[in-house]
Every structure is written in structure tokens, then in C-alpha cells.
Amino acid sequence: MQLSKKQKGILYSSCFIILALVITFWSGKNFYDFAHYETEFAIRENVVTRVEKFSKYSPRLKGTVGDSNIYVIEGAEPGPSILIIGGTHPNEPAGQVAATVLLENLTVERGTVYIITEANRSAYTHSHPQEASIQYFGIETPYGVRTFKFGSRATNTNQQWPNPDVYVHRNSGQKLSSADTRNLNRAYPGSENGTYTERVAYAITECIRQNNITITIDLHEASPEYQTINTIVSHNRKEALKIAAAATLMMESNDVSIRYEESPLNLHGLTHRELGDYTDTLAFLLETSNASQGKIRGAFTEELVLTGKDKFYQKAMEKGIGKILYAAPVSLDERVARHVYGVYEIIQAYNKYYGTEGLGELKVNGFPSYQDIMTNGVGNYLKEIIK
Ligand SMILES: [Zn+2]
Incomplete structure (x- = not known):
């Protein structure tokens, strides 16, 4: 036909x-x-005292994707408290994985530990445009592969749109690029009725304020050429600087190369600036080197996220091109080990200087050591998910 x-x-x-x-x-x-897709975390029944929601502190988040969990581990004795924030930027996986290791391993004798594993949950629901990033990565554990998501740096446009041409930080009037409108770490102290990202920031600020949290540590990563990798950034309050300096010395003396930096007074919206200014917490931010965020990386693969191995970074280092401050490859094991060890030394330094006064010591056990994680792999410190 x-x-x-x-x-x-x-x-x-x-x-x-x-x-x-x-x-x-x-x-x-x-x-x-x-x-x-919901990332799963192992919640030890007799260790985690309670699970709170962001909406307890920022009511307009209730019933929305950004209503994250705050896991609380209380010691038998009251004392100082610490908040560990992972997942501010879902394209910086070591922050979330380190917070997960702490959630699944720490026990508290004295004081309280608060842990957030998905600070910007909306940013875990999409990927950054034009980066061709992976969506998931797996970590081998004794119980099988644990799956984590690799999300975006920014809140999903489903929750916040449109972006203004210039982002004006609400409290300081500081002008930043449009892209930072949906960046949680430019939105602090946040606002109850502000943009979606500001409401998320407000939940964290209020959690710290209402619970009088003594120490806050925000876990991040950055590209290998970024100035603040392998750094403890500290709020400029005298006590915080003293703790950061002591923790840096201890880490250096144990062959973990790190430095500390004071939070710049004129850089607004970040945890290490605003949480220290708007609450009484001692605010710190830790950064590691993540080649998958780098500007000169090659193909975006799961292997790159896990091993940090990238032939373009290796070439650039061999030829001395650009200012690559820390030699790639830096594996996820090493990045998580640095964060976990950084949290440990900050607590030790707090106890050393302030453990004999006021609230007394914060006694937290169960930290896998830097060497443990490097030798056995981070997967050995992730617990079985029991349903
Ligand atoms: Zn970050």
C-alpha cells in the first residue's frame, strides 16, 4: 500500500x-x-534520645520537604552541648557522611549532642544544572552498600523561585550574586517568614538559641583550589579562636595538616559569622578538599566522589598550573576522617579551657579515630539500617 x-x-x-x-x-x-529518594540513617534506639523537626523552630516548614530531622543524644548528666551540621551543601558529601558517622557512633556521658544530617533537604531533591553530576554514590559497609545522594548547593527552585538579580542579605544589606539567594550558608540568621532558604536557616538559629547550644560545627567541602580547604574557620569571639587554635595544633601534631582562620567580619550570612553574632554559640566551620567540586575536573563519576582521583587535577599539580593548595587525590575516607577528627579536637579543646567552669565538661565517646577511618574505610563506621 x-x-x-x-x-x-x-x-x-x-x-x-x-x-x-x-x-x-x-x-x-x-x-x-x-x-x-529518602536517604536512610541508622538511629540507635537506646542512644538517640529524641528526634526533633526543623518545624519546631521554624513553623512554616511543617509538611514541606525542608522539614529536616535534628537527632538529639543526651547524656545521663546535664552539661554543655554541641550541634553538628551536615548536608548544608549536598554537593559536599563528606559533610553529610561525617555527620552520619557521628550520629551512628557517638555516645554521650555528660551534656548533649545535636546532629543534623540533611541541613538543606530541598537541595537534596535536585542536582546543580550543567554540572552533569552523579545523583547517588554508594559506600561499602559490612551490611552491604549504603546509598547517599549527591545533590545541589542550592535550595530547589520548586521551593524558592524566582531568583532576584542581586541577593541582598536581609540582616546586613550585603549584596551577593543571584546564585546565593538559595544558598543556605548565606541565609543566616534566617527569618521565620522569609524565603524558603531563610526559613531553613531560621530553624537552625532558633534551635541553637532556644537550647542554648554551646558549640556549633558546620561541615563543608570545597574545590582543591579554594583558599579555605583544610581549615577550621572560627567566629571571632575570643573563646572560639582559642579553641580553634588549640584544635589546629593538636591536629597538626598528629600529622593532619590543617590551619585556622578567623571569620571575616564583613562576610555575611554564613554559620561562622551569624550564628556567633546572633546566638551565644561558639561557631566553627570545617572544610576539606573535594575534587568533584573543582573547576578543572574531568568526568563526574562515583569513583571521583569516593577516591578524589582526577587526571586533570593530577596533571595540573605535576605541571604546577594554578594554585592547587592540597594534593589531590583526597578520598572520601580521608575527608570524613578529617571532619570527625576535627569535631573531636574541638571538643577536647573546649574541655581543656572551659571544662572546669560554668557547665563543666562535655563528655562524648565513640569517635572512630582518624587512623581507624583511614585504615578500615568509612563504611566500617556506618551501622546497619534495621527496619
Ligand atoms: Zn559548603
Whole structure:
């Protein structure tokens, strides 16, 4: 049978429409599945005292994707408290994985530990445009592979849109690039009725304020050429600087190369600036070197996230191109080990200087050591998920 020109046209355009629908459905399903995938954390029943929600502190988050958990581990004796924040930037996996290791291993004798593993949960529901990043990565554990998400630096546009041309930080009036409008670490101290990102920041600020949290540590990563990698950034309060200096010395003396830096007075919206200014907490931020965030990296693979190995960074270092401050490859094991060890030394320094006064010592046990994580791999310190 011969098809007329018109019939052929209808046939071709129908095929084209069907193909377009299949591609749309397939890619839509991929985005949908990623957005709805829930990362699991092992909550030890007799250790984790309670689980709070961000909406307790920032009510408008209730029922939304950003209503994250705050895991609370209380010691038998009251004392000082610490908040550990992971997952501010979901494209910096060591922060979340380190917070998870702490959640699944720490026990508290005296004082209280608060842990957030998904600070910006909305940012875990999408990927950063034009980065071709992976969506998930797996860590081998004795109980099988644990899956974590690799999300975006910014809140999803489903929760906050549009971006203004210039982001004006609410409290200081500081002007930043439009991209920082949805950046949780430029939104502090936040606002109860502000943008979505500001409401998330407000939940964390209020949690610290209402519970009088003594120490706050925000866990991050940055590209290998970024100035603050392998750094403890400290709020400028005298006590915080003293603790950062002592922790740096201890880490250096145990062959973990690190330095400390005072939070710049004029850089607003960040945890190490605003949480120290707006609450009584001693605020710190830790950074490690993450090649998958780097500007000169090659293909974005799961292996790159886990091993930090990238041939372009290696070439650049061999040839001395650019200012790569810390030699790649830096594995996820090493990055998590640094964060966990950094938290440990900050607590030790706090106890050394302030453990004999006021609230007394913060007694926390169960830290895997830097060497333990490097030798056995971080997966050995992730617990079994029991359903
Ligand atoms: Zn970050």
C-alpha cells in the first residue's frame, strides 16, 4: 500500500510525538525518583534520645520537604552541648557522611549532642544544572552498600523561585550574586517568614538559641583550589579562636595538616559569622578538599566522589598550573576522617579551657579515630539500617 504524502506526514509526526513523550516520561521519572529518594540513617534506639523537626523552630516548614530531622543524644548528666551540621551543601558529601558517622557512633556521658544530617533537604531533591553530576554514590559497609545522594548547593527552585538579580542579605544589606539567594550558608540568621532558604536557616538559629547550644560545627567541602580547604574557620569571639587554635595544633601534631582562620567580619550570612553574632554559640566551620567540586575536573563519576582521583587535577599539580593548595587525590575516607577528627579536637579543646567552669565538661565517646577511618574505610563506621 502506497501512503500519500499527507499520510506519511501524519505517520512521521506521530512517531516523533511518541518518541518525545517516551523521552519526557523517562527523564521526568528519573528526576521524580531522585527527588523522592529518602536517604536512610541508622538511629540507635537506646542512644538517640529524641528526634526533633526543623518545624519546631521554624513553623512554616511543617509538611514541606525542608522539614529536616535534628537527632538529639543526651547524656545521663546535664552539661554543655554541641550541634553538628551536615548536608548544608549536598554537593559536599563528606559533610553529610561525617555527620552520619557521628550520629551512628557517638555516645554521650555528660551534656548533649545535636546532629543534623540533611541541613538543606530541598537541595537534596535536585542536582546543580550543567554540572552533569552523579545523583547517588554508594559506600561499602559490612551490611552491604549504603546509598547517599549527591545533590545541589542550592535550595530547589520548586521551593524558592524566582531568583532576584542581586541577593541582598536581609540582616546586613550585603549584596551577593543571584546564585546565593538559595544558598543556605548565606541565609543566616534566617527569618521565620522569609524565603524558603531563610526559613531553613531560621530553624537552625532558633534551635541553637532556644537550647542554648554551646558549640556549633558546620561541615563543608570545597574545590582543591579554594583558599579555605583544610581549615577550621572560627567566629571571632575570643573563646572560639582559642579553641580553634588549640584544635589546629593538636591536629597538626598528629600529622593532619590543617590551619585556622578567623571569620571575616564583613562576610555575611554564613554559620561562622551569624550564628556567633546572633546566638551565644561558639561557631566553627570545617572544610576539606573535594575534587568533584573543582573547576578543572574531568568526568563526574562515583569513583571521583569516593577516591578524589582526577587526571586533570593530577596533571595540573605535576605541571604546577594554578594554585592547587592540597594534593589531590583526597578520598572520601580521608575527608570524613578529617571532619570527625576535627569535631573531636574541638571538643577536647573546649574541655581543656572551659571544662572546669560554668557547665563543666562535655563528655562524648565513640569517635572512630582518624587512623581507624583511614585504615578500615568509612563504611566500617556506618551501622546497619534495621527496619
Ligand atoms: Zn559548603
